[in-house]
Amino acid sequence: MTxxxxTxxxxTxTHRHPLMRPTVYLSAVALPLIAACRDAPAPELxxxxxxxxxxxxxxxxxxxxxxxxxxxxxxxxxxxxFKIGGIATRVLVDEGATVQRGQxxxxxxLREIDAAVDKAQVAVDKAxxxxxxxxxxxxxxxxxxAQAQDAMSALEAARADLASARVNxxxxxxxxxxxxxxxxxxxxxxSNVAPGTPVLMLGGSRRxxxxxxxxxxxxxxxxxxxxxxxxxxxxLPDKSFAGKVVLVGRSADPxxxxxxxxxxxxxxxxxxxxxxxxxxxxxxxxxxxxLLPVDALLEADRDSATVYTVQSGSTPTADLTAAPLRVxxxxxxxxxxxxxxxPVNTRVITRGAAYVTPNAPIRIITTATLDSMAPTRRxxxxxxxAVRTGEPRP
Numbered sequence: 001m002t003x004x005x006x007t008x009x010x011x012t013x014t015h016r017h018p019l020m021r022p023t024v025y026l027s028a029v030a031l032p033l034i035a036a037c038r039d040a041p042a043p044e045l046x047x048x049x050x051x052x053x054x055x056x057x058x059x060x061x062x063x064x065x066x067x068x069x070x071x072x073x074x075x076x077x078x079x080x081x082f083k084i085g086g087i088a089t090r091v092l093v094d095e096g097a098t099v100q101r102g103q104x105x106x107x108x109x110l111r112e113i114d115a116a117v118d119k120a121q122v123a124v125d126k127a128x129x130x131x132x133x134x135x136x137x138x139x140x141x142x143x144x145x146a147q148a149q150d151a152m153s154a155l156e157a158a159r160a161d162l163a164s165a166r167v168n169x170x171x172x173x174x175x176x177x178x179x180x181x182x183x184x185x186x187x188x189x190x191s192n193v194a195p196g197t198p199v200l201m202l203g204g205s206r207r208x209x210x211x212x213x214x215x216x217x218x219x220x221x222x223x224x225x226x227x228x229x230x231x232x233x234x235x236l237p238d239k240s241f242a243g244k245v246v247l248v249g250r251s252a253d254p255x256x257x258x259x260x261x262x263x264x265x266x267x268x269x270x271x272x273x274x275x276x277x278x279x280x281x282x283x284x285x286x287x288x289x290x291l292l293p294v295d296a297l298l299e300a301d302r303d304s305a306t307v308y309t310v311q312s313g314s315t316p317t318a319d320l321t322a323a324p325l326r327v328x329x330x331x332x333x334x335x336x337x338x339x340x341x342x343p344v345n346t347r348v349i350t351r352g353a354a355y356v357t358p359n360a361p362i363r364i365i366t367t368a369t370l371d372s373m374a375p376t377r378r379x380x381x382x383x384x385x386a387v388r389t390g391e392p393r394p
Contacts, residue, residue, distance in 0.1 A: 049319060049363035052352030054310055055292060056345060064291075064331070064338065066223055066281040068261065070213025072233070073273035074180065074203030075246070075262065082108055083171035085195045088187050093200070095185050096272075099176045106187070106199050108172040117169055120162035127151075127158035180204040183273055209268055210246065211277050214258030218331075222283045223248055229263045233277040241265050245281060291336045296350045303329045307339075308356055310347040310364070319361035322349060 082088075086108035093105050134151040137143035184201035187193055203209075211231050215223065223245055231241045242265075249260035263279050297305040308322040327341040342348070349356060356362060 047361055049361040050322075050352060050356050051365045051369070052322075052349045052356065052362050053367050054347045054364055055296065055350050056347055064222075064283045065336075066215065066219045066283055067278065068213035068215055068219070068281075069276065069278050070211045070261075072211050072265065072268070072271060072275040072277050073209065074183075074205065075207045075210045075264070076178075076180075076204035077183065078177060078180075078202045078204055079198040080105065080174050080177075080200045080202055081196050081198045082174065082193055083195060084108075084113070084168050085193060086112070086172065088189055088191050088193050088199065091185060091187060091189050091199065093182050093185070095182055097182045099180060099182060099202070101176055101178050103176045104173060105176055105182075106174040108193070110169065110172060113165075113169045113172050117162070117165040120158070120165040124155070124158040124162050127155040131155045174199060176202060178202075178204045178206045180206075181273075203273055205269070208264050209271075209273075210262040210264050211243070211279050212260065212262050213279060214253060214256055215261050216258060217252070220248060220259035220261065223261060223281055227281050227283060229279050229281040231263060231265050231268075231277050231279050233271070233275050235275055241268050243279070290340075290342050291338055292348055293350045294332070294335055294337050296348050296353055297329070297337060297339075298353055300329070305329055305337075305339075307342070308349040308353050309342075310349065310362065320364065321359050322356040322362050324358050 089107060089109045091106045093099060099105065131148075131151040131154070134143050134148050138145065138148040181203045182200055183203045185199075186201070187197070187199040193199065225245050225248055227245045229243045229245060231243050232239070233241075243263045245261060246264045247260065247262040252259055261279075261281075263281065265277075292307070296307050298308070299306040304326060306324050307327055309325050311321045311323045325342070327339045330338040330340055332338075349362065351367065352362075
């Protein structure tokens with residue numbers, strides 16, 4: 001039997017699958033394109049400069065500020081009370097009243113006290129008659145010397161009792177020891193008052209009014225009597241008052257461990273006592289370190305922190321960049337910090353320092369301009385990448 005003859009084509013080209021032809025064709029076209037792309041320059045990336053403000057760091061002779069918060073009041077706050085007990089019949093002033101030296105402020109019921117004075121006066125009169133009689137008898141040698149001396153002693157004792165009764169009566173009426181303002185009225189008429197119980201609290205004006213605060217030991221050793229100060233009150237944020245240190249405590253408060261300091265405040269007589277205020281005492285003398293806003297400090301760890309300084313480019317047209325520098329914190333003075341380890345006349349980034357990275361390009365602007373950019377400040381926190389294509393950016 002003869003084998004059937006196959007009709008399938010025997011050529012190799014006829015065995016090729018139809019889908020292979022476009023693949024071979026596209027590969028041939030792509031080769032020149034790949035070679036062209038390999039020779040083309042890579043697109044250039046550019047980071048937008050971060051807007052920042054800067055401050056110049058200087059060292060040398062300077063002054064420092066010691067900050068503290070305290071309460072305002074009269075330097076002399078005098079509690080006024082009666083020496084003896086009794087019924088308070090009259091309290092003639094209220095809180096806030098301005099009084100003058102010697103003005104009557106309150107008094108007790110004087111009937112019992114006047115009776116004690118009269119009784120002491122009668123005793124003095126009787127002792128005086130007895131002493132005179134014994135003295136005449138002694139002159140006639142009828143009375144002995146001892147009897148005459150006893151009569152004189154009895155007279156002196158009676159006179160002392162009278163003086164004591166008169167003092168008690170004097171202190172049964174409270175008068176202002178100096179001009180000032182009544183800070184508190186603690187007793188109302190008709191009250192039974194014990195000896196020494198405060199009836200009124202008087203703020204004297206003789207030695208002025210002060211802001212009292214407590215300072216830690218480091219600051220207390222730097223402050224001296226006579227140092228100038230500025231005082232501000234929370235109730236009057238737009239006004240400041242000049243003053244000077246009039247007292248620095250020499251022993252620490254056992255409860256807080258702080259030292260008392262008083263700053264005499266000028267032109268503050270119209271202010272009420274009890275206001276909360278902040279004092280800024282200017283410490284004189286040479287102070288180490290450069291003062292910078294605390295906004296410039298980053299990554300603080302105990303007494304060290306990182307600041308970013310401004311570095312100029314190698315050419316006049318090159319961008320300014322930020323360079324990190326580790327510094328030591330010497331002390332804090334309100335919203336500023338004294339630091340060491342910074343070269344003289346170095347420009348330090350303040351506002352905007354949290355948004356820069358090492359060697360990042362920066363753009364120096366004013367504080368007012370940075371404030372006006374507040375709605376778009378979030379964009380500055382994440383610098384954008386722009387591909388330079390030869391066409392203007394939208």
